[in-house]
Structures are given as structure tokens and as C-alpha cells.
Amino acid sequence: MAGADIRGLDIGMLRAFDALMRERSVSRAAAQLFLSQPAVSASLNRLRKVFNDPLFTRTAHGVSPTARAEALAPQVAQLLAGLTALLQDNTPFDPAASDRIFRIAGSDFASHCVLPALTRQLHAAGSDIRILWEPPAPVSVPERLARGDLDLAVVARLRPPRDMLTHTLYEDHYVYALRRGHPRAQEPMTLDLFCEIPQTFLGYGSSVLDDRIDDTLARAGRRRRAQVAVNSFGQILHQMEHADHAAVLGTRVAAAFGDRVQLQPMPFEVPTYQSLLCWDTRSEGDAGLQWLRAQILQIYGCKA
Numbered sequence: 001m002a003g004a005d006i007r008g009l010d011i012g013m014l015r016a017f018d019a020l021m022r023e024r025s026v027s028r029a030a031a032q033l034f035l036s037q038p039a040v041s042a043s044l045n046r047l048r049k050v051f052n053d054p055l056f057t058r059t060a061h062g063v064s065p066t067a068r069a070e071a072l073a074p075q076v077a078q079l080l081a082g083l084t085a086l087l088q089d090n091t092p093f094d095p096a097a098s099d100r101i102f103r104i105a106g107s108d109f110a111s112h113c114v115l116p117a118l119t120r121q122l123h124a125a126g127s128d129i130r131i132l133w134e135p136p137a138p139v140s141v142p143e144r145l146a147r148g149d150l151d152l153a154v155v156a157r158l159r160p161p162r163d164m165l166t167h168t169l170y171e172d173h174y175v176y177a178l179r180r181g182h183p184r185a186q187e188p189m190t191l192d193l194f195c196e197i198p199q200t201f202l203g204y205g206s207s208v209l210d211d212r213i214d215d216t217l218a219r220a221g222r223r224r225r226a227q228v229a230v231n232s233f234g235q236i237l238h239q240m241e242h243a244d245h246a247a248v249l250g251t252r253v254a255a256a257f258g259d260r261v262q263l264q265p266m267p268f269e270v271p272t273y274q275s276l277l278c279w280d281t282r283s284e285g286d287a288g289l290q291w292l293r294a295q296i297l298q299i300y301g302c303k304a
Contacts, residue, residue, distance in 0.1 A: 008050040016043035021073045025062035093287040099128035106154035108232040117299045145280035153278040169275040169300040172250045175263045179240045189264040195224045197246045200239040203229025
């Protein structure tokens with residue numbers, strides 16, 4: 001980029017470039033940045049002039065980076081990380097003075113637990129902080145945390161993960177759930193009944209729980225009717241209410257459905273699970289994320 005003037009760049013343009021590299025879509029990049037698509041497109045046009053390269057070309061499913069963009073990507077990421085570190089000092093993080101975007105992955109049940117209380121706090125502080133909450137994606141949570149695509153995640157695990165830092169929010173056990181009024185709700189829960197009634201389950205990524213259940217049944221020469229995979233607990237409830245499906249749920253999740261579901265113990269042993277707040281080692285010293293973690297722990301009644 002011989003002859004290019006550094007005054008042609010600004011942080012917003014670099015953030016747009018970084019988001020486009022991660023999302024490979026103008027619309028998704030705009031959503032990540034809480035900007036309009038025209039604003040991201042305008043930043044991209046300015047970047048193209050500065051670097052004298054198209055940087056991204058249109059595809060059927062979004063945009064694809066050019067060789068020049070691929071070469072620039074690690075430098076831009078390093079520069080943004082350096083700017084973030086430069087702006088941090090030993091003073092406490094002040095949410096009232098911040099307009100950061102925090103990206104959190106978690107189920108819709110976790111969002112119901114966290115977001116109302118958190119946003120009330122932000123409103124009371126007069127903060128311009130923005131929260132982007134999304135369901136866990138097929139790409140592993142540790143990988144996305146390490147890349148910086150996520151700041152935090154709230155996940156359920158049978159075993160504590162070793163590839164990210166965690167804090168236990170609560171421990172719970174699983175139950176078998178049917179809608180109230182289900183035609184077979186009054187029958188004793190047996191292994192036969194568990195296998196006969198079709199089930200709906202969370203289907204984002206591999207599930208240690210589902211593997212454990214299927215392995216247990218296979219050892220007994222059985223197989224359940226795991227019929228529908230969805231990506232939210234709200235969808236599970238809707239399916240249970242309108243298609244006579246059943247589901248294996250944590251007791252806290254099931255309790256959130258109130259009297260719309262009837263709970264029965266599992267017909268075989270299933271280990272307890274932990275709900276975990278997760279983050280990457282790279283963010284351990286980030287004052288803003290330290291503040292956010294503390295708020296979430298307080299919401300769950302946990303000690304930091």
C-alpha cells in the first residue's frame with residue numbers, strides 16, 4: 001500500500017474489516033457491530049481505497065476475502081487487540097462511560113436468567129453498552145472464545161471443560177418432561193415408555209448428554225425415538241405442547257415452564273450437570289469483561 005496515508009484509516013473501519021473477516025457477510029458483520037448494512041458497506045468502500053484492493057468479493061452466501069485481506073487479517077486483529085490493551089489502565093471499569101459490545105453465547109433459558117437483570121443495571125447506570133446474545137453455534141465454544149468471536153458463554157456440561165476458564169453458576173439434575181394432559185402422562189415411567197414416546201432435544205452441536213443416554217439404552221438393547229432437534233428450550237416446549245413429544249430437561253429449565261409440564265424421574269441413572277460461565281484466558285485481564293462476569297455471577301447469586 002505504497003503512498004497510503006494512515007489518516008485514511010480509523011478504528012471503525014478496522015473493526016468493520018475484522019467483523020467481515022469473521023462473519024463473511026455484510027449483514028452478519030453489521031449485526032455484530034450494531035450498525036446498519038450501509039454503514040458497514042461504506043467502511044468497506046473506504047478500506048478498499050486505502051488498501052487499493054477489493055478486499056472482499058461477493059459470493060452466493062456472503063463475501064469472500066481476497067488474498068490481500070487474508071494477509072491483512074492477523075495484523076488488523078493484533079492492532080485492535082493492542083488498541084484495547086492501550087486503552088485499559090488500572091482504573092475500575094465504568095459501565096456508564098462505555099459503549100462496548102459484549103458477545104455472549106447461551107441458551108434461551110440462560111438469556112431469560114441473565115438479560116432482564118443485566119439490562120436493568122445498564123439502564124440504571126445510563127450505559128450505552130450493547131449486548132449481543134446468541135445460541136451456541138456448531139463451532140465449539142472454546143474455539144470461538146479463543147478467536148474473540150465471543151466474550152463469554154453460559155453452557156451446561158456434565159464434565160468441567162479443560163480448554164476454557166469457568167465458574168460454576170449452579171448444579172442440577174435431569175428429569176423427564178411431558179406436557180400436562182399428555183395422553184400417557186399418568187403412566188409409570190418405565191424404560192419402555194421412555195423409548196416409545198418421541199422426544200425433542202437441543203440440537204446445536206454434539207451433546208455429551210444425548211450420547212450418554214443413547215449409550216445407556218444401547219447397552220440395554222433399546223433405542224429411543226429422538227425425533228426432532230431444535231435450538232431453543234422454547235421450541236422444545238412448543239413441540240411438547242402441540243405434538244405430544246417428551247424431553248429430557250434440567251429441573252431448573254423445566255420449572256421455568258411452570259404448570260405446563262409434568263415431570264417424572266428418569267428411568268435410569270443420569271449424572272448431574274453444571275451450568276458454567278466460561279471465558280478464554282486471553283480475556284482474564286480485561287477490566288470490562290471482569291465487570292461483566294461479576295454482574296452475571298451476582299445475578300446467579302454466586303461469589304466471584
